[in-house]
Amino acid sequence: RVNLNMMWAGVDDASWSGLLVFVPAMALLGLISWLASPLTIRHARVVQRVGTAMVGPIKGLAEWWDPKGQLTESDISPFMWPNGTMPKSAEFDALVADGFAGYRLRVGGLVDTPVVLSMDDLRALSKQEQITTHFCIQGWSGVAKWGGVPMRTILDLVRPTAEARYAVFYSFADGGEGGRYYDVHTIGNMGHALTMLAYEMNGAPVSVLHGAPIRLRCENELGFKMVKWVAAIEFVHDFADLGAGHGGYNEDHEFYGYRMPI
Structure with a gap:
């Protein structure tokens, strides 16, 4: 519950406040997934291409940063x-x-x-x-x-x-x-x-x-x-x-x- 509270309610205690946000949110996502799955499974390539078109330009903007960091x-x-x-x-x-x-x-x-x-x-x-x-x-x-x-x-x-x-x-x-x-x-x-x-x-x-x-x-x-x-x-x-x-x-x-x- 403490982790759920910090992630979903912004509080650090042992209350049930985070769970009260988490459960409805997961239920909503589950409903959306159930409604969308017939479309996404039937048209998987279309979903792939649409996702690429939507996210690709954002990734392109982010790629100016060239990760070269090394560790010990x-x-x-x-x-x-x-x-x-x-x-x-x-x-x-x-x-x-x-x-x-x-x-x-x-x-x-x-x-x-x-x-x-x-x-x-x-x-x-x-x-x-x-x-x-x-x-x-x-x-x-x-x-x-x-x-x-x-x-x-x-x-x-x-x-x-x-x-x-x-x-x-x-x-x-x-x-x-x-x-x-x-x-x-x-x-x-x-x-x-x-x-x-x-x-x-x-x-x-x-x-x-x-x-x-x-x-x-x-x-x-x-x-x-x-x-x-x-x-x-x-x-x-x-x-x-x-x-x-x-x-x-x-x-x-x-x-x-x-x-x-x-």
């Missing part, structure tokens, strides 16, 4: 929650059994110099470390120290062409409803100071649970945009022909918005 080792969380559907293929199982010695990252598409990189190749490139907060769309967060290759280095290596506008990250894993998990990022975001291909977490190799052998860290985005178990990167002009054409697996299947900056 004392801030590292004792536990980082793993999520996502794990890879389930003989190919990936063989890579795990071999300690990822046979892993090869394919980077191609609209680039001047396509490359295929082993883990040794990736470790030989410039390394960056950062201690940052991971924000999940599910509502939890956690702090970890990440080490890996800045995406700026990958851009310099492959040199995307003038036609390339997006980078597509493909996972070894499937999404929850089947089909390859992927996500799309702007070229500009790939040049962000805190965007990297991480192969270390808290000073050790990234675990399979958290995306081994490499995972994307894009610290100005929500967690679902940071593809784990990265199999390949493709630079493209647009993403209309990828999946359902909405810019990512969750955007295609769960009607998330494409723009998910923090």
Whole structure:
């Protein structure tokens, strides 16, 4: 009751005043949801597009702020929650059994110099470390120290062409409803100071649970945009022909918005 009072009645006591506001408010929201659900379920894509049109410009105005803050080792969380559907293929199982010695990252598409990189190749490139907060769309967060290759280095290596506008990250894993998990990022975001291909977490190799052998860290985005178990990167002009054409697996299947900056 004390928490309800502070949130809903603006008082710090053990009375029932907050509950008296909370219960009618929840009842009203429940009624609105019950009335709206037949429409929103039947026209989910329309709702997704309308929401994007309504919220997108507001997000655009807010994106002038470029989050680059980093924390200290004392801030590292004792536990980082793993999520996502794990890879389930003989190919990936063989890579795990071999300690990822046979892993090869394919980077191609609209680039001047396509490359295929082993883990040794990736470790030989410039390394960056950062201690940052991971924000999940599910509502939890956690702090970890990440080490890996800045995406700026990958851009310099492959040199995307003038036609390339997006980078597509493909996972070894499937999404929850089947089909390859992927996500799309702007070229500009790939040049962000805190965007990297991480192969270390808290000073050790990234675990399979958290995306081994490499995972994307894009610290100005929500967690679902940071593809784990990265199999390949493709630079493209647009993403209309990828999946359902909405810019990512969750955007295609769960009607998330494409723009998910923090």
